[in-house]
Amino acid sequence: MTKNSFAIVIGGTGMLERVCHFLAEEGYDVYVVHRNKNKFQAMQGRCLFPHKLYSISVDYHDEAALQKKIQEAIQLKGGYPDLIVSWIHNSAPHALPTILKVVKERKKPWKLIHVQGSSSFFVKENTTVPDNCEYRRVYLGFVLENRNSRWLTHEEIASGVIKVIKHDYRETVIGTLKPWSKRPS
Numbered sequence: 001m002t003k004n005s006f007a008i009v010i011g012g013t014g015m016l017e018r019v020c021h022f023l024a025e026e027g028y029d030v031y032v033v034h035r036n037k038n039k040f041q042a043m044q045g046r047c048l049f050p051h052k053l054y055s056i057s058v059d060y061h062d063e064a065a066l067q068k069k070i071q072e073a074i075q076l077k078g079g080y081p082d083l084i085v086s087w088i089h090n091s092a093p094h095a096l097p098t099i100l101k102v103v104k105e106r107k108k109p110w111k112l113i114h115v116q117g118s119s120s121f122f123v124k125e126n127t128t129v130p131d132n133c134e135y136r137r138v139y140l141g142f143v144l145e146n147r148n149s150r151w152l153t154h155e156e157i158a159s160g161v162i163k164v165i166k167h168d169y170r171e172t173v174i175g176t177l178k179p180w181s182k183r184p185s
């Protein structure tokens with residue numbers, strides 16, 4: 001990471017807020033994809049380095065708008081991202097490929113942290129990434145507590161993703177996915 005490193009975090013105003021703050025503290029300029037500007041401003045207000053957070057306000061289901069906004073961010077920053085953290089709902093299967101199409105022009109290696117929900121673990125879908133992309137996959141599991149189970153908290157999800165960034169783990173499950181029959185309803 002260099003002083004002017006560039007990260008894009010898709011879905012960074014929700015459970016990945018602390019990941020955005022961590023990256024800003026690490027010196028990244030963090031471009032956050034979201035729709036709700038008030039939520040973005042609130043998370044920016046909670047950051048120690050608010051000037052390191054930039055808004056990309058767009059509905060990622062709108063591929064043309066998403067492509068344009070990512071191109072604008074690249075132009076503003078003056079280069080391609082070093083890191084992308086992606087949390088995209090399954091309702092937008094074309095959003096990540098749209099972003100990858102834009103950033104594939106980058107010549108130097110870069111990293112994609114692909115955060116996926118529990119059910120994706122059993123589908124094992126193949127994400128096609130550019131050759132110079134170092135692909136890291138994170139599955140969100142659940143927590144078994146005594147005889148019960150619960151979904152992960154924001155804190156657990158953000159801490160898990162930060163650990164993946166720090167230690168460069170290739171494939172991680174935050175919490176557990178087994179036994180699947182014990183997942184929370």
Ligand SMILES: NC(=O)c1ccc[n+]([C@@H]2O[C@H](COP(=O)([O-])OP(=O)(O)OC[C@H]3O[C@@H](n4cnc5c(N)ncnc54)[C@H](OP(=O)(O)O)[C@@H]3O)[C@@H](O)[C@H]2O)c1
Nearest residue numbers: 011012013014015034035036058059060140141151152154
């Ligand atoms: N296995 C698990 O334990 C597990 C797995 C998944 C989720 N969860 C929990 O479930 C809760 C709900 O999940 P969530 O996905 O709503 O999480 P979230 O991360 O809290 O919110 C979604 C994020 O994606 C952005 N976003 C959503 N739709 C978008 C769109 N169409 N275009 C652009 N940005 C969009 C949101 O911004 P805007 O609001 O501005 O659109 C926000 O930043 C989470 O709080 C999490 O704790 C748990």
